[in-house]
Amino acid sequence: MNLYQLRYFALLAQTGHFRKTAEQLCIAQPSLSHAISLLEKELGVTLFEKQGRRSVLTPEGTEFLKYVEKSLLALDEGILNMHHLAMGEGKIELGFLRTLGVEFVPEITRKFLEHQQGKNVCFKFNTGVTPSLIEGLKDETYDIVFCTKCENASDIEFIPVARQDLVVIVPRNHPLSKRCAISLEELAPYSQVYFSRASGLRSIVDDLFQKVQVKPQIAYEIEEDIVIAGLVSKGFGVAIVPYMTELLRMEVKILQISHPYWERNFYMATLKSHHLTPAVKNFHDYVAEHYTDNSDKQHA
CATH class of the missing domain: 3.40.190.10 (Periplasmic binding protein-like II)
Incomplete structure (x- = not known):
């Protein structure tokens, strides 16, 4: 049994004529007859019987057609989907x-x-x-x-x-809030809201403080930068975070890092x-x- 036999069978069930079916399939009528005969032989049942000039389905053929149509529908949907995928969809x-x-x-x-x-x-x-x-x-x-x-x-x-600069953020009422830029050495006296070890930025910020030989005073450790910014805005400490436009809408002052320079x-x-x-x-x-x-x- 092959796919061609199933498609031949389904179309013949629809037309009821071997000649018409063969013409639509662009094959010789004997080839169609042979394909249906082999299918019946493999299934062990008669699929069509003659009624005048028409070839109509037997009860077994009607039952088999249900499965064939479901299978061909699923297969055609799969083929169409593959075509869409191949087109970049x-x-x-x-x-x-x-x-x-x-x-x-x-x-x-x-x-x-x-x-x-x-x-x-x-x-x-x-x-x-x-x-x-x-x-x-x-x-x-x-x-x-x-x-x-x-x-x-x-x-x-x-x-x-893409690239993104790191900045220092402080609450708007912080002693450093009048500054526009700062060296990280100047953060030594202040408590910090720091990236947790689960964050990819933790090692980067650690390295920055090592370069200036400062041990940061870590008050809180948070994984996400936007949460860190939220805590800073409410006075929980200062922080080093990547620059993001959300900072402009928060109650924090953004300070550029003058030393050491780093970008993310x-x-x-x-x-x-x-x-x-x-x-x-x-x-x-x-x-x-x-x-x-x-x-x-x-x-x-």
């Missing part, structure tokens, strides 16, 4: 740092969708911190993630896509062993092609 599972969800991710995904007009492409957006995003990438929950770079991750490809780099990460669907690959290639300009704008 489908869903893209995207994970990203919350701070990138304000401007970078909405902008680049919107531009990509405009570039893909006429195609049915959709994103599923997921936020998290770098360790959880990388874990989701490795277990193939996400197709692509935007995060900071992880060392000792040889199974992951990291492509730089963001990367597009994909699992090297994970097959990318055409839609995902199109997005990956689009980001890789346009990241340089976007990165320069982010830094400007």
Whole structure:
């Protein structure tokens, strides 16, 4: 039994004529008759009987047709879906740092969708911190993630896509609030709201303080930068966080770091062993092609 026999059978059941069916299939009538005969032989039942000039289904043929039509419908739907996927349509599972969800991710995904007009492409957006995003990438929950770079991750490809400066934030009524820039040595006397060890920024901030030989006074440890900013705005301490536009709407004063200089780099990460669907690959290639300009704008 093969697919051709099933399609021949379904069409013959519809037309009721071997000649018409053969013409529609563009095959010789003897070839059609032979295919149906082999199918009946394999099933062990008679599928058609003659009624005048027509070939009509037997009760067994009527029963078998139900299964054939369901199977062909499912198969045709699958084939159509594969054609859509091959055209670059489908869903893209995207994970990203919350701070990138304000401007970078909405902008680049919107531009990509405009570039893909006429195609049915959709994103599923997921936020998290770098360790959880990388874990989701490795277990193939996400197709692509935007995060900071992880060392000792040889199974992951990291492509730089954006940059972000680190800044100091203090409450608006803080003694340092009259300043516009500050050296990290000057933070030594003040309690800090600090990144927890689960955050990818923890080691970066630790390194900054090591460079200026200062041991920070850590009062609270939080994983997410926006929560840190919220605590600072209510007077729980000062903090080093990546610059984000939300800070402009909060009760904090933003201070540039005059020494030591540092910027935070963001990367597009994909699992090297994970097959990318055409839609995902199109997005990956689009980001890789346009990241340089976007990165320069982010830094400007």
